Amino acid sequence: FQGAIERAFELLDFTLGDPRWQKRLKEIARARELLCDAIFGGKEYKSSLENLERYFFQFALASRLRK
Template identity: 55%
Template sequence: MFQKIGGSEVGRAAKWQGKDENSFLGAVTRALELFDLTQEDNRWKSRRRELDRAREVFADAVLGGREYKSNLKDLEKYFMLFALVAARKMNT
C-alpha cells in the first residue's frame, strides 16, 4: 500500500516543486508522514532499513539533492515501478 500512496505523494511533490509552494509542501509533508507510519507498522519490520534509506533520499531530493544527487522526478519513477508491481500482485 505504501508503494502506491507514498509514490503518489512523491509524484505530487515533483509536480508542484517550483510551481506552487503550498501544494509542494503539503505533498512533502504527507509523503514524510507515510514514511513514518509505514516504519511504525510491524508488517514492514524486515524492511525498515530500506524505508529509512528511501526517506533519507526523498528528503535529500526535497532539499536539492546535495548529498545523493537525488531529484523528485527520478524518485517518482522509482516508486512508480513498485506501485506497478504491487498492483499486479493485487490483481493475481
C-alpha cells in the first residue's frame, strides 16, 4: 500500500511539472490535495480512497472506450 501511495504522488508530481499540462495544473494539484486528505483520514475535505477511486474510474473508463 505504501509503495502505491508513493508512486501515486510521484506521478502526480511529474504531471504537475510537465508543461503539457499547464492549463490543468489547478485540477491536478487539487487531486493531489484530495489524495493527501484521504490518506490522512479525510479530516479536511472528508475525502476517502473509495471516493477517489470512484471518481477516477470514470476517467479510466472513458479513456478505455475511446481506444
